[in-house]
Every structure is written in C-alpha cells, then in structure tokens.
Amino acid sequence: MPRHTETTVAAAGSARVIRAERARRITMTDVAREAGCSQATVSFVLNSAPGIKLSAETRQRVFDSARRLGYIAPLSGASLKRETAVPRVGFVVDQLATSPEAAVAIDGAHTAARSNGMIVMVAQTSNDPETQTEVVRAFVDQGISCLVYMTIFTREVELPPEILALDVPVFLLNCYTEKQSHLAVVPSEIAGGQRSTRHLVDHGHRRIATITGEIWMEAAQDRLKGYRRALATADIPFDPSLVVEGNWSASAGYEATRKLLALPEPPTAIFCQNDRTAIGCYEALKEAGLDIPRDMSVIGYDDEEISRHLHPRLTTSILPHRGMGQWIIEQFGEATPTAHRFPITKLECPLVERDSVAAPRKV
Structure with a gap:
C-alpha cells in the first residue's frame, strides 16, 4: 500500500476518534452555540414544550444543530429526545408533610402543566444532601424538561452542584439564591x-x-x-x-x-x-x-x-402558593431570557375580608 494512502487512513482514523470524543463531551450549551440561540430555547425545542413562541425555522435549526453535533444528554446518557416526547417537570421539595403550602403549590403547577400536556413528578428530600443527589439523578434519567426547587420556608438557598450542572432550566419556588442566578418566585x-x-x-x-x-x-x-x-x-x-x-x-x-x-x-x-x-x-x-x-x-x-x-x-x-406553582409552569412556556441575574418575582398576598374586623369600640 502506498505510503500516502497509509497516512490518509491514519488521518481518517484520528478524525473518527476526535469526532467520538467530541460527541461524548457535547452539551446543550454547544447545541445552543451552534444554533445561535439560548440554552433555554434548545431545551424547550428538544423537549417539545407546548406553547413556546418559537418559529418553525428556529425549531428546525436547533434540531439540525443537535443532530449534526451528535448531542447526548450529559447526565442521563440518553440520546436526543424524540420530538414527540411529553415534557416532564421535576419538583424537588424539602418537606411535604409539615404544612399545606407545598401541596397547594404542587397542585397549582400540576393543574397548569396538565392543561399544557406536561407531566409533574414530585420528590421530597427532607433536606438530606444524599437523597437530593439521588432524586436529581433519578429525574434526569426520566428525561425532565425542567426542574423546580422548592422550600417550605421562604429563604435564600445555595444550590448543590448536581442542580447547577443540569442542562435544563431550573426554577426556584419560595426561595432564591444570593446572586439571583435563577428565575425565582416568592410571596410578597x-x-x-x-x-x-x-x-x-x-x-x-x-x-x-x-x-x-x-x-x-x-x-x-x-x-x-x-x-x-x-x-x-x-x-x-x-x-x-x-x-x-x-x-x-x-x-x-x-x-x-x-x-x-x-x-x-x-x-x-x-x-x-x-x-x-x-x-x-x-x-x-x-x-x-x-x-x-x-x-x-x-x-x-x-x-x-x-x-x-x-x-x-x-x-x-x-x-x-397555588399562583406560584402556576407561575413556574408559565415561565417554562415562554423562552427564558439569557441573563446572569434575574429579578425575584414577588406575588401579592391578597386580603380576604370577613367578619373579624370592625371599628374600635368607643369608650
């Protein structure tokens, strides 16, 4: 065999190795860069989220870029999701049984999700780091389209690495981060x-x-x-x-x-x-x-x-809380803006007037 042919074969083999290595390292960020859009837009398109205001051209460009790069979800190891996949929302809550607020928020999210053809999956972590890690991994294996992180008491949180590494949108319910790095909603x-x-x-x-x-x-x-x-x-x-x-x-x-x-x-x-x-x-x-x-x-x-x-x-x-759960789903239905800092959304606490208030008694 001629020497130049051997070189050509060797080069081709190296190219295949390089392409294989690239495929294993491809992330949703790479797809977004290739398609010229935000990471959130890529997530919405690949997960077929209903109600997204995106053009057919943008959708096609995202799918073409994902296929061209050989995109593979980094945590689950699953191949590119089918365009007909049902969007799934992973709901991570620290406590479910201590008060009714968590159930009310989840019910609000479930109602809004059902009307949009989405599925809500819920897990309690009891503030245990190991449980939280396993829950997130399980949700990723289920092919979630976004993750909602909720706390019972309104407070600042520090998101764990496994959540920060997700290639799907993360929303915060009844909590927020110091740097306001994620969309968050709390009561006013x-x-x-x-x-x-x-x-x-x-x-x-x-x-x-x-x-x-x-x-x-x-x-x-x-x-x-x-x-x-x-x-x-x-x-x-x-x-x-x-x-x-x-x-x-x-x-x-x-x-x-x-x-x-x-x-x-x-x-x-x-x-x-x-x-x-x-x-x-x-x-x-x-x-x-x-x-x-x-x-x-x-x-x-x-x-x-x-x-x-x-x-x-x-x-x-x-x-x-019901409104906050619905708000979360509504955000998933819109293209999330590309930003490093998001304002905390505060929902009003309406007053319900009944019979326990009157003018002070005159002495």
Whole structure:
C-alpha cells in the first residue's frame, strides 16, 4: 500500500476518534452555540414544550444543530429526545408533610402543566444532601424538561452542584439564591403585612398589636416590616410592647394574647401573623369575655381552611402558593431570557375580608 494512502487512513482514523470524543463531551450549551440561540430555547425545542413562541425555522435549526453535533444528554446518557416526547417537570421539595403550602403549590403547577400536556413528578428530600443527589439523578434519567426547587420556608438557598450542572432550566419556588442566578418566585410578605395592618388602620385603630412567628424566619421578619411601614405611613408611633414573638402555633397565640391583654393600655386590634396563631388569640379573647370584633379586632394570615369556620369568620391574607406553582409552569412556556441575574418575582398576598374586623369600640 502506498505510503500516502497509509497516512490518509491514519488521518481518517484520528478524525473518527476526535469526532467520538467530541460527541461524548457535547452539551446543550454547544447545541445552543451552534444554533445561535439560548440554552433555554434548545431545551424547550428538544423537549417539545407546548406553547413556546418559537418559529418553525428556529425549531428546525436547533434540531439540525443537535443532530449534526451528535448531542447526548450529559447526565442521563440518553440520546436526543424524540420530538414527540411529553415534557416532564421535576419538583424537588424539602418537606411535604409539615404544612399545606407545598401541596397547594404542587397542585397549582400540576393543574397548569396538565392543561399544557406536561407531566409533574414530585420528590421530597427532607433536606438530606444524599437523597437530593439521588432524586436529581433519578429525574434526569426520566428525561425532565425542567426542574423546580422548592422550600417550605421562604429563604435564600445555595444550590448543590448536581442542580447547577443540569442542562435544563431550573426554577426556584419560595426561595432564591444570593446572586439571583435563577428565575425565582416568592410571596410578597412585606406588602402583605403592610396591607393587613393598613386594613386595621382604615377601620380607625391606632393601638394595633402583632403576634409574629419565629423571628429568625424571613416570613416573620418581612411581615413585621410591613406592619411597621403601615404604622409609619399612618403616623402611628411604633410601640415595641405591642409586638410579641410567637412560633406560629395556636398555643403561642393564646399566650401572646394574654400578655397583650395584661398591658396597662391593651390594644384594640391584633394582627396575628398566621391563622393558627389567630385560633389561640380567639380562645384567649373569649376566655377574657371579649367579643370579636366589637371589643377586639383580629386579623390573620395564610387563609387556611379553618379561617372560614371560626366564629366570627377570620379576615386574613392568602399565601399565593397555588399562583406560584402556576407561575413556574408559565415561565417554562415562554423562552427564558439569557441573563446572569434575574429579578425575584414577588406575588401579592391578597386580603380576604370577613367578619373579624370592625371599628374600635368607643369608650
């Protein structure tokens, strides 16, 4: 065989090796670069997400680029997904059983996903790093189109490496990162606390108490900020004796209310920072022979089902977890902008007016 032919064969063999090596290293970022679009757009196209406002030309360009590069999903080892694949949403939650908010958020996401032909898969991690890693790997093996990371308590989180390495969009529900590196949605707690307190001010109250949750939690801190803002806006001096820390429980609400009633000048209204606290508040007020709202106005927060069955029915605020779940799915239905920093979306906590608030009793 001629020498130049041997060289040609050797070169061809090297080229095949190089192509094989490239195929094993190809990521969705490479496909995006090849197609001239964002990584999110590539994910939406390859996973056939419904409702995406992308042209047929863009879709074809993404598929052509993915096929040309021999794209293989890096974590699952699966080949390029079929264009008819059903989009799957992986929902990672730290706790499911401690409060109803997680179930409400998941139900909101499920309802929105079902109407868009999507599947929602849910897993609880109990804040265990090993479990979290296994859950993410299992979701990747299932071919998820995006991942939702949710916490029960609103807080800043540090995403683990296995989530940061994903080649699918990651959304944060009820949490956020310090650098705001991912789209995140949380309740607008400061505005909610301000609206609740202003409702009492609008009814003529000027001596307004509040029973907080555990103050290390962001929800308690923000609702207290809203309370103070409403007082300042109404030119009502802040009185620290009217702020009692609780722990979100009915028993804490009961004890805090007794403490407030023992003040030399008791309040005429109490803003309980969750509905369970309000249950204990009701019991203490009734035990003291006080009528709600004639002798004391009470307002809650969360709009749990019990608030509709208390006597009188409790005025409270809605935590928008169902709306947050729906918001997540809506973001998946739109092309995510290419950015390094995203503003945190805050959903309003609407006030539900019922029967527990009235004007202060004239002495």
